[in-house]
Amino acid sequence: MGNALFVVWRESLEAFLIAGILYAWLKGNDDTCKGRRALFIGLAAGVGLALLLGWALLTVQDELSGNALEAFQIGTLLVAAGLITQMVLWMRKNGRHMKARLHADLSAAAEKSGFVGVAVVAALAVAREGAETVIFLYGMSQEGDYGALIGGALAGFAGAAATAWLAAKSLARLNIGLLLRLSSILLLVLASALLVMAVDRLIGSGWLPALVDPVWDSSRLIDDTTKGGKLLADFSGYRARPALSVLLAYLAYWSLVTLAYRRIARG
Amino acid sequence: MKHALHSVVFGLFLASTATVGSAGPAFADDMPTIKLLMKDGRLIPETLEVPANIRFRLEVTNEGPGAAEFESLELRKELVMAPGVTRNLVFHPMKPGTYKFFDDFHPATGQGRIVAK
Numbered sequence: 001m002g003n004a005l006f007v008v009w010r011e012s013l014e015a016f017l018i019a020g021i022l023y024a025w026l027k028g029n030d031d032t033c034k035g036r037r038a039l040f041i042g043l044a045a046g047v048g049l050a051l052l053l054g055w056a057l058l059t060v061q062d063e064l065s066g067n068a069l070e071a072f073q074i075g076t077l078l079v080a081a082g083l084i085t086q087m088v089l090w091m092r093k094n095g096r097h098m099k100a101r102l103h104a105d106l107s108a109a110a111e112k113s114g115f116v117g118v119a120v121v122a123a124l125a126v127a128r129e130g131a132e133t134v135i136f137l138y139g140m141s142q143e144g145d146y147g148a149l150i151g152g153a154l155a156g157f158a159g160a161a162a163t164a165w166l167a168a169k170s171l172a173r174l175n176i177g178l179l180l181r182l183s184s185i186l187l188l189v190l191a192s193a194l195l196v197m198a199v200d201r202l203i204g205s206g207w208l209p210a211l212v213d214p215v216w217d218s219s220r221l222i223d224d225t226t227k228g229g230k231l232l233a234d235f236s237g238y239r240a241r242p243a244l245s246v247l248l249a250y251l252a253y254w255s256l257v258t259l260a261y262r263r264i265a266r267g
Numbered sequence: 268m269k270h271a272l273h274s275v276v277f278g279l280f281l282a283s284t285a286t287v288g289s290a291g292p293a294f295a296d297d298m299p300t301i302k303l304l305m306k307d308g309r310l311i312p313e314t315l316e317v318p319a320n321i322r323f324r325l326e327v328t329n330e331g332p333g334a335a336e337f338e339s340l341e342l343r344k345e346l347v348m349a350p351g352v353t354r355n356l357v358f359h360p361m362k363p364g365t366y367k368f369f370d371d372f373h374p375a376t377g378q379g380r381i382v383a384k
Contacts, residue, residue: 225340240341
């Protein structure tokens with residue numbers, strides 16, 4: 001049961017965190033309930049997608065569809081990273097003016113597309129991690145251990161929800177400027193971690209050269225194969241033995257994002 | 268800026284999907300095959316000896332009863348498997364050394380290593 005709790009907690013934490021951060025941000029910036037409704041629709045759609053993807057992962061046996069699925073998963077990682085980044089920039093652009101604009105009833109279209117973005121980001125977050133949870137729980141149900149299954153899974157979900165709720169609650173307590181900045185940074189760090197994961201898997205599948213592998217080895221400092229190190233790797237993109245192409249992608253990502261972020265501030 | 272980002276994302280996405288048909292690991296039969304059994308949260312054997320500097324295939328079987336996830340950050344592999352499933356992973360030439368892998372669904376018991384010689 002302890003193991004089920006930890007696995008479910010870890011697998012669902014990211015989705016809950018993204019939802020929590022978005023919720024806190026929308027609550028602070030959007031007086032209407034449209035944004036939050038979009039968020040919940042996205043989360044619900046994500047659960048459906050997770051079941052579908054989990055089923056696909058379970059039924060795929062042969063090499064060719066295995067590769068297609070791997071490519072699809074890498075694709076969703078990249079799209080999720082891109083969409084989160086784009087949404088953060090949208091939040092940056094609209095954060096300060098949104099209230100005024102909504103009152104003036106201006107640019108309803110821009111607002112609408114932003115909310116669609118929120119829903120898609122939430123759906124992708126749930127679908128990606130949820131699919132693995134689906135398989136894990138399916139496996140436990142095969143073991144016939146329903147008590148541990150239900151207890152562990154519920155405790156894991158509750159733990160992840162509580163963690164995210166705590167994060168959202170403490171975010172919401174901050175003033176709007178700080179809330180906007182901190183939630184943006186958190187989301188961007190998550191997006192960069194997704195990008196690192198995607199590039200790593202591209203290398204692992206032989207679709208991208210590693211160039212220099214590894215560039216350094218910091219596993220004595222922080223070992224990414226331990227429980228804690230793995231969490232850090234999943235959420236921040238840390239690697240104890242990064243390949244050069246991963247490093248380049250990471251640096252390119254942050255310079256592009258910093259550039260775009262600054263440009264919006266000036267404009 | 269929005270458009271630029273759009274195209275970056277799309278470009279990456281296309282790149283990732285376009286590779287499916289062309290560069291999937293070829294199923295050449297000269298590749299040595301090494302077998303790994305995942306069973307009840309354990310890895311059998313826990314230490315795999317593999318030849319260094321050549322491609323090889325790892326045939327992973329999850330005997331169950333639960334699901335398992337073969338994962339290695341070092342080797343950049345991640346494979347979720349339902350009970351009763353056998354899948355192949357192709358590894359690219361490795362430098363001699365020791366590489367860790369683990370069962371991400373059973374991190375307490377499923378820790379193994381690959382020794383490339």
